[in-house]
Amino acid sequence: MAATRQKPDRTRLIGGPGLLLVWLYGVMVVGAVSRSAYQIATEFDRAPLAYSLSALAGVVYGFITYTLVRGGEAARRAALVCCAAELVGVLTVGTWTLVDPSAFPDATVWSDYGMGYLFIPVLLPLTAVYWLRTARPRRPAA
Numbered sequence: 001m002a003a004t005r006q007k008p009d010r011t012r013l014i015g016g017p018g019l020l021l022v023w024l025y026g027v028m029v030v031g032a033v034s035r036s037a038y039q040i041a042t043e044f045d046r047a048p049l050a051y052s053l054s055a056l057a058g059v060v061y062g063f064i065t066y067t068l069v070r071g072g073e074a075a076r077r078a079a080l081v082c083c084a085a086e087l088v089g090v091l092t093v094g095t096w097t098l099v100d101p102s103a104f105p106d107a108t109v110w111s112d113y114g115m116g117y118l119f120i121p122v123l124l125p126l127t128a129v130y131w132l133r134t135a136r137p138r139r140p141a142a
Contacts, residue, residue: 017131018068024124025065031117032058032109039106047106053093057109057121060086064128080132087125090114094122 036054044051060082067079094113097104107116114121 016135018135021124021128021131022065022068024120025061025068025128028109028117028120028124029058029061029065032061035109047104050104050106050108050111053089053108053110057086057089060089076132080129083125083128083132087122087129090122090125 032054036051036058039047039051040055064079064082064086067075067082090110090113093108093110097108097111104111109117110121113119114123
């Protein structure tokens with residue numbers, strides 16, 4: 001008889017609102033990666049900083065999507081840290097594009113706080129951090 005391997009017990013992060021977060025982050029992965037890949041391949045010399053930041057945003061979105069799907073406490077903590085870092089990036093780049101627009105000859109995903117993406121880049125990490133902090137698994141009462 002073959003021994004069954006027991007998988008570690010992981011708390012799912014993609015139930016309820018988590019499923020919507022996974023879907024939205026997945027859409028942002030596709031948008032940021034496809035946009036930056038095309039721009040890097042065809043016109044990188046025009047705005048290398050902007051296109052590189054868009055590619056970085058796509059990688060960040062991909063990692064957050066992966067951690068949400070993977071589940072478990074370690075993944076929840078990793079997603080929380082990454083979402084906080086994403087928010088810092090959005091606020092930094094958003095402010096930078098308003099203060100010094102000449103630094104960005106073309107927009108990034110995070111330019112003007114994500115205005116080109118209906119402000120989803122600034123709203124998504126705020127929502128994700130709130131949800132990840134409030135949707136912690138409850139410990140059973142003793």
